Amino acid sequence: MRAGAVAVPPRRVLADAVYEQLTALIMDHAIEPDARLNIEALARDLAVSPTPVREALARLESDGLVTKEPLRGYRTTAVLTPDELAQVFEFRTLVEPWAAAGAARRRREEDIAALRAELASAPVTTGSDYAHYAALAQHDQRFHTLLLRIAGNDVALGAFERTRAHLHQFRYAFSSSMSAAAISEHGGIVEAVAAGDTRAARSAMTAHLKAAHARITSAASADS
The missing domain is CATH 1.10.10.10 (Winged helix-like DNA-binding domain superfamily/Winged helix DNA-binding domain)
Structure with a gap:
């Protein structure tokens, strides 16, 4: 040593x-x-x-x-019900588009570099069990948390972290087809934030969350 x-x-x-x-x-x-x-x-x-x-x-x-x-x-604990999952995404849709806009407004060069590095680390998974998607779930959590940190509101960040949203959403349902779409949407958010375009960042995050909710509920329906 x-x-x-x-x-x-x-x-x-x-x-x-x-x-x-x-x-x-x-x-x-x-x-x-x-x-x-x-x-x-x-x-x-x-x-x-x-x-x-x-x-x-x-x-x-x-x-x-x-x-x-x-x-x-x-x-x-029990898996989220469809109503509980919808409530999680309702909360996220209230907080995260605002955070994306705030990140676009406050971003510094090092913030953009951190977002790009996180995006580059995102794995595309081909399996549907936790061994395959754990790394994607961890990337997803780090990415969304990083945006909230850049936005600079510790209260919003703490509330988001307490939801443990990513664990509960991936536990609810997962399909390997989610991976590429989620990473592509993350890329659109990063570009809007890097450009300092608050409106585009807010819009990209809103679209991402709506699409993510739809993908999860569709995967759950396919498994049932």
Whole structure:
């Protein structure tokens, strides 16, 4: 190890790995929605001690993927209903077009560079399970969060982050056909922001959110 490097404690690495495994199982519905979770059984299935499982479940609770019931332990949360999904997009349509316009107005050269770098990192996925679309979901969250940061309103950013919208939307439904369309729409938003065109940025974000909602509901219908 080079001088000055900090070793990552093995326990932290293990806890992160268990968190990722449980996230994938929940997102893919391998662990059913609204199912009670047995820490000891999960530890046996994952070949770990109960401690990293407890740590992972605490993180998943903050993500809104599990909930802890007094004296009864953890259970997975239910998947969003169509009405709840519509409410998430209604909220996003109120906040994010405004944020895109604000980003276009406030953007600096380093902000444009960060948006372009994030766009360049976007993966086009070909699969429909969490192993394939996790990277896309993470890009999507980073992209939308970055725009809100550039817009400069911490209250709006905090409200958006608390929705955990991306986890819940991708858990609701996903199709690999969403990938290219979403990335293309992100590109249009970036160009409007880079040009400082507030009207075009607002319009591009509104169109993107409406299209994303339609893609998710269409994928859910195809799976049902």
